Structure formats: C-alpha cells, structure tokens
Amino acid sequence: MANQNAKGFKRLVNACYFSVAGFKATWEHEEAFRQEVILFVITTPLAIWLGETNIEKLLLIGSMVLVLLVELLNSAVEAVVDRVGFEHHELSGRAKDIGSAAVMMSLAWAAVTWALILF
Numbered sequence: 001m002a003n004q005n006a007k008g009f010k011r012l013v014n015a016c017y018f019s020v021a022g023f024k025a026t027w028e029h030e031e032a033f034r035q036e037v038i039l040f041v042i043t044t045p046l047a048i049w050l051g052e053t054n055i056e057k058l059l060l061i062g063s064m065v066l067v068l069l070v071e072l073l074n075s076a077v078e079a080v081v082d083r084v085g086f087e088h089h090e091l092s093g094r095a096k097d098i099g100s101a102a103v104m105m106s107l108a109w110a111a112v113t114w115a116l117i118l119f
Contacts, residue, residue, distance in 0.1 A: 022072070030075045032103070033068070040064045043114075056117050063110035070106040074099035 006014050026033045043064050051057030077099040081092045 026072055026075050029079075030071070033071050033075060036064075036067050036071050040068060050118060059113055060117060063113040067103070067106045067110050070102050074103050 027037070044061055047057050047060035047064075051060050078096055081095050084092065
C-alpha cells in the first residue's frame with residue numbers, strides 16, 4: 001500500500017518503486033505481456049532501420065508501446081476481477097472480454113501502422 005502521507009520527491013520515488021513492482025508482477029504472471037515485450041524488442045530495431053523519417057520511426061515504435069500499455073491495463077483489470085472471485089459472473093467475464101478486445105484493437109492498430117508505413 002502506498003504511503004498516503006508522502007509528498008513531493010518522496011512520493012515520486014515511491015511511485016517509481018510501485019511502477020517497477022507492477023512491471024515485475026506483469027512479467028512474472030502474464031505470458032501475453034512477455035510475448036509482447038519480445039515483439040517490442042524485435043520490432044524496435046526494425047523500426048529504427050526501416051523508418052525513413054523520425055515521424056515514421058516514432059509511429060512504428062509508438063504503436064508497439066501502445067500494445068504494451070493496453071496489455072498492462074488489461075492485466076490490471078484481470079487481476080482485480082480475479083481478486084473479487086473466481087466463480088463465473090457475467091460482469092466479470094464481460095470486463096475480461098472488454099480488456100481482451102482492447103488488446104486486440106491495439107495489436108490491429110500496430111499492424112495497420114506498420115503495413116501503411118512499410119508498404
């Protein structure tokens with residue numbers, strides 16, 4: 001739990017520690033995140049090499065960063081839903097499905113971005 005009394009620089013330092021913990025937890029518990037990080041590691045040098053302008057490079061890399069951001073948020077939603085309970089509930093399933101749809105849309109956006117820039 002975050003120290004609610006921390007202010008200024010101490011709050012920023014705490015936030016960094018919590019963020020690192022979030023990355024570690026996602027890496028450890030979410031295979032999809034690990035796969036997308038590997039995809040990011042592969043595509044980033046390709047984007048730098050294949051992008052003709054700085055804007056193209058930014059769009060190519062940024063589309064992959066978007067995938068990682070959406071996956072982090074989806075993983076957070078799934079963790080909260082699982083925390084509430086593992087029994088089947090329509091709203092729990094809907095929340096997980098919506099998160100999954102968001103990840104799929106970010107992947108589609110990345111694919112379209114790469115296709116339009118490279119082809």
